[in-house]
Amino acid sequence: MLKSAQELGKVSCHICAQVGSIEKHVCDRCHSELHSRKTNSVQRCIALLFASVVAYIPANVWPIMVITQLGVTEGSTILGGVAIFWQMKAYPIATVIFIASVLIPGLKIIALIWLCALAKGLVKMSPKSANKIYWLTELVGRWSMVDVFVVAILVALIQMGNFMSIEPGRAAVSFTFMVVLTMLAAHSFDPRIIWDRVRSTSSS
Numbered sequence: 001m002l003k004s005a006q007e008l009g010k011v012s013c014h015i016c017a018q019v020g021s022i023e024k025h026v027c028d029r030c031h032s033e034l035h036s037r038k039t040n041s042v043q044r045c046i047a048l049l050f051a052s053v054v055a056y057i058p059a060n061v062w063p064i065m066v067i068t069q070l071g072v073t074e075g076s077t078i079l080g081g082v083a084i085f086w087q088m089k090a091y092p093i094a095t096v097i098f099i100a101s102v103l104i105p106g107l108k109i110i111a112l113i114w115l116c117a118l119a120k121g122l123v124k125m126s127p128k129s130a131n132k133i134y135w136l137t138e139l140v141g142r143w144s145m146v147d148v149f150v151v152a153i154l155v156a157l158i159q160m161g162n163f164m165s166i167e168p169g170r171a172a173v174s175f176t177f178m179v180v181l182t183m184l185a186a187h188s189f190d191p192r193i194i195w196d197r198v199r200s201t202s203s204s
Contacts, residue, residue: 009021011034011036013029013034015027015030016029016030018030020034037190037192037196038188038189041119041188041189041190041193042189044185045112045115045185045188045189046113046116048185048188049109049112049113049181049185051181052105052109052178052185053109055174055177055181056106056174056178058170058171059171059177059178060079061077061171062075062077062169062171062174063075063076063077063169063170063171064076064078064081064151064169064172064175065081065151065166065167065168066168066169067164067165067166068164068165068166069164075169076169077171078101078175079098079102081097081150082094082098082102085097097150101175104140105178105179105182108140108182108186109182111133111134111137112137112182112185115130115133115134115189115191115194116189118130119193119194127194127195130191130194131191131194134186134189134191138187148172148175148176148179151166151168152168
C-alpha cells in the first residue's frame with residue numbers, strides 16, 4: 001500500500017496549496033501555519049450543525065418578508081413566498097427559491113451529519129463517494145443565500161406606502177445565520193479523516 005502524505009511527513013498548505021514538511025510548521029510560500037489535519041474537525045462540525053438546525057426552524061416558521069398591500073399587512077414565510085411567486089406564474093423564481101432556500105439547506109445538513117457519522121465509523125460508504133458529497137455541499141451551499149437576496153431586492157424596489165410595500169421579516173436574520181453556520185460547518189469538516197479511517201481499518 002502506498003504511504004500517505006502524512007506518513008511521509010508532508011502536508012499541503014490550506015491557504016496556497018504549497019506542499020511542505022510538517023516539521024517546519026510554517027508554509028515556505030505564504031508563511032501560514034501548517035497542519036496535517038483540522039483539529040477536532042468532527043466535533044466542531046457537529047456543534048455548528050446543531051446551531052444551524054436551531055436557526056433553521058425559525059427561519060422557516062417566522063415570516064421572511066412583511067408585505068403591506070392596500071393598507072393590509074401580513075407576513076410571508078419562505079414557503080409562502082414560493083407560493084406567491086407560483087400564483088404570479090413566476091415559476092422559475094418559485095422553483096429556484098424552493099430549491100436554494102428549502103431543499104439545499106436541509107440536504108446539506110443531512111449530508112454533513114452523514115459525513116460526520118462516516119468519519120466516526122458509524123456508517124459505511126466508499127471514501128470516493130463521500131468525498132464527492134463533501135465537495136458538492138461546499139459548492140452548492142453558498143447558493144442558499146438566494147432567498148435573502150430576493151428579499152433585499154424586493155425591499156429596495158417595492159416601497160409605495162400603504163398601496164404596496166415589502167419589508168424584511170424576522171426570519172431573514174435566522175435564515176442568514178443558518179446559511180453561514182452550515183458554510184462554517186462544511187469548512188470545518190476535514191474529508192481526509194475518512195480516508196484515514198479506511199487506511200487504519202485496512203491495515204488492522
